Amino acid sequence: MAVRTPDALLDAAEALFASRGYEGVGIREIADRADANVASIRYHFGGKRELYVAMVRRAMRHRPTLSAWQLLEQSPRSRRDAATLLCRFIRNFLDGLLGDSRTAVCARLFQQEASSPSEAIDDVVRDFIAPNVDALSRTIARIDPDRAPDEFPRLAQFVLGLLLHYHVSRTFIERLTDAPLDRGPNRAAVADDIARFTLRGLRTREDFIDRALEESRAPATPPPASAAPKGTSG
């Protein structure tokens, strides 16, 4: 057998719960998708509820592997570098959010936990939201440092709000504009506009904004020199 039953159940539960919600999915469908027996859910997890909580916890623990958030682990050395990094993050995050990646799944679970919290909500905050808001706050502090320290988390929420809106309200936005967010050109234009709007909100000089947007389109590392910023395990 390729994967053990508990993992297969968690995978199936993640896909189904994320797309149709807790009440919208029955344990039989989960078991079928996982090629397992219904009773295996009770055997391995205790019940439907416990499976859901375990699935959310696991999904949130996978946060460090999401590429957009990895970007924010860098420490930009100047305001301009920080602005470039933020542009890169915004584009990367939006790509993950509107594509079919794990970011979208996380966002959907995030949304469900927000509207009806489960026992896993503490894990969602601790393992996912708090670290991400921290990292975003730090980058923002580099861009617009002349603020009281307690302002940065709120500004981080603003950036998150702008981005998540295109996930939460995607159905409506696509219906209003008749422009699908699936493909590249429209999505890239949205990312650019969000970046511009955000940098202006962070009091970035106009010429910095243009340069940051341009530099953020370069492939990998922000400036040519300096040590490689990779901090992941491998």
Next chain:
Amino acid sequence: MAVRTPDALLDAAEALFASRGYEGVGIREIADRADANVASIRYHFGGKRELYVAMVRRAMRHRPTLSAWQLLEQSPRSRRDAATLLCRFIRNFLDGLLGDSRTAVCARLFQQEASSPSEAIDDVVRDFIAPNVDALSRTIARIDPDRAPDEFPRLAQFVLGLLLHYHVSRTFIERLTDAPLDRGPNRAAVADDIARFTLRGLRTREDFIDRALEESRAPATPPPASAAPKGTSG
């Protein structure tokens, strides 16, 4: 009898579906809350699904009565007036969203329709989202007119994203900051920061921002003189 059974069913359905979702509520609970019999749902609407759709349609048709959106029916005569109006709208909208008003119910239904659309989604777009985005776009066009016309709807989405984020992610934001958004001071601070962030994103002059925020705290009509801008039916 105070209200007719169909209205009582719609009222009960609105409260229950908005808070727990379509799958999370049974028709018996709806009927109980409405002091009606289960069979009355089938008799008056045809079934659970039809009741839900009728409820959403009715809720969206009540949009013009939401106070924040009424504000945007004004036509500000200057950029500064427009900025003041936007500040007022942001504060008013956030108050409705985080309070217990009909705005919050609409937002919750909006959210559910976005994540799993029903047959009522066209009505949501036509009766609620499109007019509101239009009104917001027009105000934004007054504040930052030197843009291509197709940019304004997107900027309106940005404002909506910033605001709705405090509804969608409210659970997490309150847990992160340990500051409840129920009462006034914190909520007002959030509204001020959103307004400042937005106006900067709309390239408003800094001295205009300060004055707009200050003026927006005045009670009713923006400037002292001029005709009363009320355009509602009554």
Next chain:
DNA sequence: GCCTCTTTCAATCGATCGATTGACTCCTCC
């Protein structure tokens, strides 16, 4: 071979779901 522990499986549990029935009450019109 035999015992033990883990895991899987078909079958079934009681509860609840939305839908539906047929009798009953109430009001109106003739």
Next chain:
DNA sequence: GGAGGAGTCAATCGATCGATTGAAAGAGGC
């Protein structure tokens, strides 16, 4: 007073829900 439609009601339908059972299958130790 009686016919007829509108609306309400308790009761029940089959289906599905999550939970649970006991037997069967597999793996490892002796």
